[in-house]
Amino acid sequence: MIIVEVKNAILGDSVFWHGREENISEIRNIPARMAAEKVVKDGKSRVSGMWHVRQEIQRDEQEKQA
DSSP: OEEEEEEETTTEEEEEEEEOGGGGGGOOOHHHHHHHHHHHHHOOOEEETTEEEEEOOOHHHHHHHO
């Protein structure tokens, strides 16, 4: 699962979008979507301005890897 958060002094901190890797095309903000694409590619968290993108491994995926 990919999680895109907004961290901003004026707008506050909140989750902007979250969903499966296959659905990142739903993200309409270009910098956020580009960061999400990079996170999907290598699994490393990214920050682009106020956009913070990370990947969480869901329980089903953890069981498959074990």
